Amino acid sequence: MEVEFKALLDDLDVLEKSLSDPAPIHKLRSHVENLANLSKCNPQRRSRVKELSSEVVDSNPYSRLMALQRMGIVDNYERIRGFSVAIVGIGGVGSVAAEMLTRCGIGRLLLYDYDTVELANMNRLFFRPDQVGMTKTDAAVQTLAEINPDVVLESFTMNITTVQGFETFTSSLTNKSFCPSKEGSGVDLVLSCVDNYEARMAVNQACNELRQTWMESGVSEDAVSGHIQLLVPGETACFACAPPLVVASGIDERTLKREGVCAASLPTTMGVVAGLLVQNSLKFLLNFGEVSPYLGYNSLKDFFPTMKMRPNPQCSNVACLERQKEHMLAKPERDAAAKAKMEADASTAIDEGSLHADNEWNISVVDDANEKDASKAASSSDTTLPEGLTREFPDADEYEREIAIASGSGEIEEEDDLEELKKQLEALNAV
């Protein structure tokens, strides 16, 4: 382009000399020069950065992020380049979360969605009208790669609730090629930004099976409240243990309408929820502050409830129950680690010297954890009930098990052939 403009200007020079009245040529020349300048400020892609630098210059895309270290918030911000985050659902929340993580310089993003961009999405952030008709994953990759070419982007255009989609989903989560030395699955965190119960249950299933920590997010159909929730399989409630909306507002999640059937949405609420979600993710990944186990957002009253939910010992999800058992078995190990850490902390505290030189009233701090543990162990083996309570009726699971055993003999008799049943239905269909 530049070469062309140069040639054009040279030609104008020649023309100017041969003409008697140079005024029109002068005009032409100024137009060409303006055009040449305009072409220079065409968008340029920035090149990749090898190492994050904390140097404060205008051209460093990471200077403000690296300043988090200088401010004493994050120990080692550069670790972010080693993290992989999977985002399921690239809608009003997921796309904004993806942009935030991209701008933070996350190592790798995996994006999942099967929808396409529509004009009806334009009341939310991120997607542009010229992307209408593209798949949300393609459109997201297009924008995100421009914003930060350092991020490794992988996109999956599929429905994770089908058998095939779910297989692709779990195998993509377990692919460790990005960081082979890391323990666990191939990703550090899964963010669920979907808009329906079925997809949440599918994410829940995958994460329970893979022992994968994940965060769930949601915005109410009236667009004025939302929530985020941290789910650590076995340690906290899984999605099948207690769907968050049942807890938050008494509404059964299953009765919620979805986007297509015209739920309301606001860029503000979705942006706030995406912000809360990514903030919690950064705290979790980079190990600073307190990671919220659950954080609600009620925009009408600006109320932000937080709480912690323990897993449901009668959860209907088998994988969740397995994780709960593992978590229970690993308790002595965790306690030992916590104790060792406390002792280490205590020894450093002693080095610093005691806070008060004299202790006139003999005040001392006594650990009451051991006492509690002992009384707990003495109570019934039923760990699901608080101390002092017993069940009047057998719990529902046991009741169903008994029925299954009672009817077990009957099941063996029924040896229907699947092919035979298929033929019967086909025969009915043919008539």
Added chain:
Amino acid sequence: MEGWDPNTKSTLTRIPLLTTKAGPRDGAAWTQRLKEEYKSLIAYTQMNKSNDNDWFRISASNPEGTRWTGKCWYVHNLLKYEFDLQFDIPITYPATAPELELPEIDGKTQKMYRGGKICLTVHFKPLWAKNCPRFGIAHALCLGLAPWLAAEIPILVDSGMIKHKDDAASSAES
């Protein structure tokens, strides 16, 4: 179940309930579940035929029984409107119900999610959840699809969004 007509209720009570709680990833248990699905579908189809209320055809289109295709129809003003019917068994089945799709009328009604998935959220999903794992495909058709067709097809026909195939053919000729 308040608000359901007595006909649907009495039909429902005669569709055999299922007992095996298994999804497509559960191996032998899923085969057992499939057998139960077939039995309840056979019973329901027979019942419809004997009551002169035959209104769908459905069969598994893969050997694993995870994808189902067929037809369903609805009679309005003595004209029969027929649609392709399809759905996948989700991996979280039976905790979550199958999402029934009528791809031909995708985009013609608001009571539908993208891809022609009919909206079951209010009238059916709570029932399914309460009756897991006893409800199966036959119940989803009886309590999910049938009332949807009864509510939506008359509106779609009267508003001209869908045309009877004879009308469509003649208007194309003229």
